[in-house]
Amino acid sequence: MTPTLVALWTTGFSLVGLVLLALSDPKRARLRRRPQWLGRGARRKVLALVCLPGMILLAKGFYAAVLLWVGALLLCGWGLAWLLAWRDAALGNHP
């Protein structure tokens, strides 16, 4: 499997966790006046899962794939924050 494919798969895996982190973000929940549905401990476990593919790639010495994974994940996170803000604004959820 090429590093690009490895990075795509691992980003996909981490993205699921990132979506969970975004949806359960405490500040976002506070702004939307909604209860926080994922506790602090659970969020930490999800964060560890998000980082896991990167750690494995690093341990295996796939440095190119690690860089691609980090870059793609950061871009996805930025995009996710915009997407959720746009969705919240459209639904009138934001103050």
Add this chain to the structure above:
Amino acid sequence: MLKVTAPITRALLALHGWLAVCLGLLLYVVILTGTLAVFEREIGAWANPLPRHAPSSFVAGTDPLLRELAGRIDPDYRDEVALFPAADGRLRAFFHTHGDDGEERGMLALIDPTGPRMVSEREGAAEALLTERDNTALTDFLVDLHVRLLMPGQWGLLLTGVLGFAMLAAVISGFVLHRHLLAELFTLRRRGDALLTARDKHVLAGAWNLPFAFVLAFTGAFFSFGGAIGLPAIAYVAFGGDVEAMSNEVLSPSLPPNPGPAPLVNLDALLDDARARSGAEPTGMLIQHWGRVDASIQLSLSTPEGRLLPSHFAYAGATGEFLGESPPLGTVPSLGGELASLMSPLHFGNFAGLYSKVIWLAFGFAGAYVSLTGLSLWTARRRHESGWVVLERATLWVGYGLPVTLAGLCAAYFAARLLGQPAVDWLLPVFGGMALLTGTYSVRCASVDRVKVGLLAALSVLLLAAPVLRFLATNLGWLEALGRGQAIVVGVDGVFLVGAVLCFANARRARRSSHRQESTAEPLVVVEGL
């Protein structure tokens, strides 16, 4: 969350803000042009397409062309031969010698790899030969603007090095300053105060871009100061100021000196050998002492799949004997050499083809966005204080005027080619003229809000004009380009056209917003996107 005292916060805020005020606009120019330069090869291939797609610049049949040229040029020029692909995919061969005065003179040949055939030959001083390259004038200008801000000598490198450190300071101070950075990774308030929304967008882009901003700033400063100060300093300390002696010591394979005559090995066969050994494509070649027993050949190769660093092979020029894989720097492997060579993939993002380039492009734009929105926030908050409106207009001028000027450069490049003029002579006057024009417009425009509208509309028109002029100048339509395997031409045209539509839509939105704000008491212009 970082805990810092109020006085430190105030000091950091002042540092962060004043760095942006003093250097933010220049930093924006460097970041934006660097972002575009990630696609230097693609832009080069689009601006001056080859007759058909060539998988490599080093193709079979290059050896006889070089051998024929080597046979009829000044024998001194065979002292060193550098072969490197131009941004448009053509191969440059620079046969040259190092004079006693330190000046390099030689013959620069341009080879079309689709033949392969010799396109042009020019003789003279290296500085003149390497700066008057009409076939890659557009990409050379873009890279020069990014690397030196068009300044002469080492001054440009020094300035961009300082800008790199300024960006590092801004990244670090921004991280400490926005103490809730990690807690606000998903916070973007889109309703209510426009200034608050703009602040959230700035912080959000800065936060997600933080690791890459740090890496790009550090590696950029390394390259600028390395070229301007580092190499001359090492040469001064260890080699009495002789840069050539240092290069030979650090970069050349050690072969016992023997000036006796010996024919050079067949280069096509040598390239095939390197491909077979590495599975990678050659990206550069340096031949020393062509035609001598002690001739050596160093070959740079593309980064193999899955690796960060490319390989470098060394061969004996007379026998073709494989001398082994060279370390990236020096004659023996070292941590310093590895770290120094790591700077290149980290800065250029060219280690995994299009995928890594797209990521680097996105983070480059994020960096430009952060620098511009930061400056915009600073001036918006001080709009009612005298003097800041000048910076506000300057921010809009550079923020939107630079893309307008760059799009205008593309149009001018093709217009020059259409008229049969040397494009390389057009670019600097056009750049200066357009910078002056957009600057005058930004200053003279009745309302600050309308500056953005006008510049976005101009950008939209120029982005539309560039592909049309490209078609007229190269006479290469989309179907023909696809038929010749040059999808990149269609791709770049498409990016320009999509950009034109987006800018037009943004201009219309900004115009409506401007009308709305003019009817209210408190207008607010914040750069929201390009």
